[in-house]
Amino acid sequence: MTDPTYQVTAAELEEQQRYIQQIADLPERPATYCVVTYGCQMNAHDSETIAGMLREMGMKEAASREEADFVLFNTCCVRDNAERRALGNVTWLKEVRKRKPGLMIAVCGCMVQEPGMAEKILKQYRFVDLAFGTANLHRFPELMWKALHADTTVVEIDTRNTLAEDLPVQRMRKDAAYINIMFGCDNYCTYCIVPYVRGRERSRRPEDILRETERLRQDGVKEIMLLGQNVNSYGKGLADGITFAQLLRRLDETGIERIRFMTSHPKDLSDELIKVMGSSRHVLPQFHLPVQAGNDEVLRRMNRRYTREAYLNRVRALREAVPGIGLTTDLIVGFPGETEAQFQDTLSLVEEVGFDSAFTFIYSPRVGTAAAKMPDQVSAEVASDRIQRLIALQDECQQRAMRRFLGTEEQVLVEGFSRRSHSAVSGHGMHGLSVTLPGSERDIGQIVRVRVTGLKNNTLVAERAEA
Numbered sequence: 001m002t003d004p005t006y007q008v009t010a011a012e013l014e015e016q017q018r019y020i021q022q023i024a025d026l027p028e029r030p031a032t033y034c035v036v037t038y039g040c041q042m043n044a045h046d047s048e049t050i051a052g053m054l055r056e057m058g059m060k061e062a063a064s065r066e067e068a069d070f071v072l073f074n075t076c077c078v079r080d081n082a083e084r085r086a087l088g089n090v091t092w093l094k095e096v097r098k099r100k101p102g103l104m105i106a107v108c109g110c111m112v113q114e115p116g117m118a119e120k121i122l123k124q125y126r127f128v129d130l131a132f133g134t135a136n137l138h139r140f141p142e143l144m145w146k147a148l149h150a151d152t153t154v155v156e157i158d159t160r161n162t163l164a165e166d167l168p169v170q171r172m173r174k175d176a177a178y179i180n181i182m183f184g185c186d187n188y189c190t191y192c193i194v195p196y197v198r199g200r201e202r203s204r205r206p207e208d209i210l211r212e213t214e215r216l217r218q219d220g221v222k223e224i225m226l227l228g229q230n231v232n233s234y235g236k237g238l239a240d241g242i243t244f245a246q247l248l249r250r251l252d253e254t255g256i257e258r259i260r261f262m263t264s265h266p267k268d269l270s271d272e273l274i275k276v277m278g279s280s281r282h283v284l285p286q287f288h289l290p291v292q293a294g295n296d297e298v299l300r301r302m303n304r305r306y307t308r309e310a311y312l313n314r315v316r317a318l319r320e321a322v323p324g325i326g327l328t329t330d331l332i333v334g335f336p337g338e339t340e341a342q343f344q345d346t347l348s349l350v351e352e353v354g355f356d357s358a359f360t361f362i363y364s365p366r367v368g369t370a371a372a373k374m375p376d377q378v379s380a381e382v383a384s385d386r387i388q389r390l391i392a393l394q395d396e397c398q399q400r401a402m403r404r405f406l407g408t409e410e411q412v413l414v415e416g417f418s419r420r421s422h423s424a425v426s427g428h429g430m431h432g433l434s435v436t437l438p439g440s441e442r443d444i445g446q447i448v449r450v451r452v453t454g455l456k457n458n459t460l461v462a463e464r465a466e467a
């Protein structure tokens, strides 16, 4: 993908709106839908957009995928097992269709955008009705129309770096919303497929993001999560040269109650952003800062373009500007050539930082990436042993880190009932940790002030501050 950013025009969107209406008017269209999502928050938000369009086509969400007339798999290709799971489920639906001949099956997302995947679908998954890539989301109504009238699989994969505004969205939550601020990635970390399937970095105009935020605020949304593969490089290529820090500052002034964001690249975490974090009123004191490894040589081979010391320096600066900040990370073990000594450096970094939580992964080779061709691939046994040791250490460090919240106050956005009891509710505190507290249905969607009284696994246990 090397084309410049393509902003979808209002006329194109109007045309898609006409397709939505035509489908809604069809007497024999699917009545119910199910969207199955794999992968990251970007995919979850894309699924909300697709669900928004399906609703406008007159369809209702089915209680399960077995009951739906239209099932769409929004796939991920970052890890091999996510891809295998998605394809396994698509194949399983082929069997379901034997009992339910009208069932429509569609596949979209990163996996479809992978080189060679379109040909694979046309050859091995001919029973799929529709497949489209990440850059074709805004054209879903037209593609759906074609699929409703075609005898063979409709496939469309756009390689342009598109940006589309004002697509309908069916949000999963009333009180919180995702906002995409940028798409794609220019970093080419050697293990990562994302730049090949999500295209070059492109940012939405700040005025569009502010308009969307204001609309959400008026709609009662309390928390927004800004999304992008590398939000820290937001603004690259925009005419007014705005930075992510400046965008945050402007969003902070909108009065939306809580602002979160992900994901950040350590090399692009500027002093300006750290300063904004320290002085804003609504940006939450939490930061997801993927480190991936604690050894300089491994980081170099991953093409991460920072050193262990540079990463630790960013952590220190964040903690100085925002005392008590919630820090989370991503870690990969078993990267090609990783020695035991290099892995030990990852363990020592985890110990030194004391993350509030970490997503830990065994390296998964992806065809087309530089790392997949590197020599000295680490065996599954060694990688599995390392990840177990890493998880055990992280659990220990996490418990230690969480103790700093005991006796402190938190503001919790309550998301629902606690899994264990109907007289308790749970949500996330400002620092990003999960919190349970006594409560009822009335609290769901509200921000509640609590005092932390205990810890239970990875959750803070709290009581109402008023009490």
Ligand code: SF4
Pocket: 185, 186, 187, 188, 189, 192, 193, 194, 195, 229, 230, 265
């Ligand atoms: S920064 Fe690296 S890991 Fe993150 S999406 Fe870009 S290439 Fe992938």
